[in-house]
Amino acid sequence: MLLSVEDVRAGYGPIEILQGVSLALAAGQIGGVIGPNGAGKSTLLKTIFGYLRPTAGRVRLDGRAIGGLRPDQTMRTGLAYVAQDGGLFPDMTVHDNLVVGGHTLPGRRAVRAAADEVLARFPLFGDRRRQLAGSLSGGEQRLLALARALMTRPRVLLLDEPSAALAPRYIDRVYETVAELHRGGLALLIVEQNVEAILAVAHLVFVLDLGRNAFGGTPADLRGSDRIRRLYLGEDAA
């Protein structure tokens, strides 16, 4: 497995949010994490990426234990993380956001090449390089955050609710990009409230509830489970 989370516990101070969560993702797979509010979905991504230190359990990337590394160290192992709000630098230009995204690349030439490559994939930023990131629309900011995360060619991309508060056309654009990235061989772990959007692209779905695994399987398995559909998707059992 490329990314594996084994019985991880984590939280904020004395409050334990994740109470033994496990999941695994193979290279090139898209994993979706869904569940009710407060289930620990965002906490899971933050723990994998290093913003929170697991108090128990293991996080591994390609067999290497990465649990407990700082985010800047985790990032260097091949993970990238896009926060729910995009995490842009609003008073910096589009171009400077991309350059900071390439902070770990060796030298200016490598940064320029990576920025050109990313801009080719996101042509809407091509002639807006000098625009301040904070002046972009919400959808454009989310796309710029995605673009910036690709500067270092990660092996696994962690996305926290990429469609939250976006207009439908931007949700489509975000998920078109997700599909493109998958075709390029990238593995993605996506926390999502928009269940239909994630079920349409994911190979595996993990349902969390109260910090524990409630389900793990393919979207077809999930659709086939009356109990899960009733409890977590808000659908009536057929």
Added chain:
Amino acid sequence: MLDTLLEFAIQGVVLGGLYALFAVGLSLIFGVLDVINVAHGEFFAVGGYLAVGAIVLLHLPPGVGIVGAALGAFLLGVAVYPVLIAPLKRRLGRRPAGPLYLVLTLGLSTFLQSSLLATAGGDYLQVPPYVRGILDLGVTAVSYQRLLVLGVAMVLLLGLFVFLRLHRLGLAVRAVAQNPDAAQAMGINLPRIFALTLGLGAALAGVGGALMAPLFNVYPAVGFPLTIKAFAITILGGMGNLAGALLASFVISLAEAFSVMLIPSQWQNLIAFVVMIVVLLIRPQGLLGRALSR
């Protein structure tokens, strides 16, 4: 009348150079670390003492003394992060710091002043001018030493602004100021950037101390009044806003210079604080607001 105005304007601009060197560093530290560094004046004093040591005691050229002061203050600033700020940050975790960093740097200020007093004594030390002579501008005359302060300050500040806009590490400093969590996700090592920022701010103050050594006497508390004035300047410019600090430095220095025409000179030092109080009451975000940005 015009001659008098020009004379005060020139004096104000020269003084503004020193204020800017000091206040921009203070504002940089606040913008990146969210720490109001009460010990900033002691970096200035350390710069002055290093200049005395290099130029008076070791008879080294002034240039070496100034560079030595910059390096010494930089290293001292860099050391402050792992020794003082980081341990408190770790202990606090996600809890708000409140006034703790202010109290911590106040402790550092007292420690450094006492250390300087214990090692160098409380005497007022003097350094001979680095450049001699006076430039006669017709309406007024300015010593080359004062022009040196202004020139070096402007070159260093220009260098800082270019560094923050164009250099990889400068962009990282700005990124950390705007969104430290996101900066970390880009692979930026926060402790390193925090230490670098403290070092840069301290180095600017240290150079200021070395440049002013021939004009002021050097003594352990020489930087403290400047720290207090720099608070007024950074509040006027907008806390954490470097361009604002630069602008406010000249606003305050010119206001002080021109005030002599209207009020007795012993009231001159109150100008900055009256401006600070008025700004806090009317426009607490300062002239340009808070942004370590464009």
